[in-house]
Amino acid sequence: MNMEVQKKPRLTTSAMIASIATEGQRVKAAPFGKALVELAAQNPAIVGITADLAKYTDLHLFAQAYPERFYQMGMAEQLLMAAAGGMAKEGLIPFATTYAVFGTRRAYDFIHQVIAEENLNVKMCCALPGLTTGYGPSHQATEDLAMMRGIPGLTIIDPCDALDIEQAVPQIAAHKGPVYMRLARGNVPLVLDEYDYSFEIGKAKVLREGGEVLVISSGFMTMRALEVADTLRDDNISVAVLHCPTIKPLDEAAIIQAVKYKHRLVVIAENHSVIGGLGEAVASALLRHRVQPASFQLAGLPDAFLDAGALPTLHDRYGISREALARRIKEWLI
Incomplete structure (x- = not known):
C-alpha cells in the first residue's frame, strides 16, 4: 500500500497548502490524481480539464500521463465548465478541477444551464472545500453544498479520506450525469480502511455503533467523528458514527434507520455552513418521515465570513477540531 506518515504538525505551513492530517497520521499522496490516471488507462473517453490549478488539485499527474487528453483553460472557471459541457456532448467524460469557491461561485450559472440542465456527463472535482484553507472568505467554500444542492439532477459527493476518493473516482466516472465532488488533495489522511468500508454512490455506512450519541457526518468530519468517539469512550460515552459521503441523493433510509426508536443525541458534523448543507438535509428527512x-444538534460552521489563519487554530475556533467537537457533545449531553 502506497502510504506515508505525516511526521510534522502543519501549524506554520502556508494556509493554501496546509494538510488536514495530524501528526503521526497515516496519509496517501494524491489519491485523486493517481486513481484518475489508473482509470484513464482503461477508458480513453476520460479527459482532464482545469482552470490553472492542475498542480493544486493533483490533476498534474493526469497531465503528465496523458498530455494529449489534458486541457488547461487558464483562470477562467466559467470557460472551464462550458468547455467541459461541450466535451461531454461529444461523448467524452471530462474531469474538471479547480478550487471549490471558484467552481461554484464564479461558474454556477454555467454548471446550472450548460451542464446540469442537459444532464451532461461532467465530473467536477473541486479542492479546498469548507474550512480546509486558512486564506479567509475568498478561498473558503463554506456554502458550496448549499448552492449545489439546489441544482436538479446533480449528484454531490463529500468523501472523507484517501480511500473514499480512490473508490469514488471510478464510480463517478461510470455514473451517467453530472457530479460535484469535494476534493482533498496532496497528503490525504487514510482512516476508513480500518472500518471494513467501501464507497457506494448514494449509500451511507455505519462505521461504529454507540448507544448515547449518533454522529452523522460527511467529508473529513467523519474522521473527526471517529476521533471524538475514541476520546469520549474514555469518559464512558458511547458514540456511533454514520458516514454520509453522498450528500445528494441522500441515503434517507439509512438515516431513518439509525435515528428511529433510538433514544440518543443526534449530531450532524460537517465541514460546511450550518445553512443549506448536510445538517438541514438530514433535518428535512427526519421531519418528512416523522x-x-x-435531541438534535448541528456541528457545522457558523453562518458567517470566517477568519484567516492556521487550520488547527480555525478548526478549534469554529468547533470542528477533535477537542472542540468532543467538548460540544459533552455539553449537549448535559
Whole structure:
C-alpha cells in the first residue's frame, strides 16, 4: 500500500497548502490524481480539464500521463465548465478541477444551464472545500453544498479520506450525469480502511455503533467523528458514527434507520455552513418521515465570513477540531 506518515504538525505551513492530517497520521499522496490516471488507462473517453490549478488539485499527474487528453483553460472557471459541457456532448467524460469557491461561485450559472440542465456527463472535482484553507472568505467554500444542492439532477459527493476518493473516482466516472465532488488533495489522511468500508454512490455506512450519541457526518468530519468517539469512550460515552459521503441523493433510509426508536443525541458534523448543507438535509428527512430524535444538534460552521489563519487554530475556533467537537457533545449531553 502506497502510504506515508505525516511526521510534522502543519501549524506554520502556508494556509493554501496546509494538510488536514495530524501528526503521526497515516496519509496517501494524491489519491485523486493517481486513481484518475489508473482509470484513464482503461477508458480513453476520460479527459482532464482545469482552470490553472492542475498542480493544486493533483490533476498534474493526469497531465503528465496523458498530455494529449489534458486541457488547461487558464483562470477562467466559467470557460472551464462550458468547455467541459461541450466535451461531454461529444461523448467524452471530462474531469474538471479547480478550487471549490471558484467552481461554484464564479461558474454556477454555467454548471446550472450548460451542464446540469442537459444532464451532461461532467465530473467536477473541486479542492479546498469548507474550512480546509486558512486564506479567509475568498478561498473558503463554506456554502458550496448549499448552492449545489439546489441544482436538479446533480449528484454531490463529500468523501472523507484517501480511500473514499480512490473508490469514488471510478464510480463517478461510470455514473451517467453530472457530479460535484469535494476534493482533498496532496497528503490525504487514510482512516476508513480500518472500518471494513467501501464507497457506494448514494449509500451511507455505519462505521461504529454507540448507544448515547449518533454522529452523522460527511467529508473529513467523519474522521473527526471517529476521533471524538475514541476520546469520549474514555469518559464512558458511547458514540456511533454514520458516514454520509453522498450528500445528494441522500441515503434517507439509512438515516431513518439509525435515528428511529433510538433514544440518543443526534449530531450532524460537517465541514460546511450550518445553512443549506448536510445538517438541514438530514433535518428535512427526519421531519418528512416523522422521526423525532431525543435531541438534535448541528456541528457545522457558523453562518458567517470566517477568519484567516492556521487550520488547527480555525478548526478549534469554529468547533470542528477533535477537542472542540468532543467538548460540544459533552455539553449537549448535559
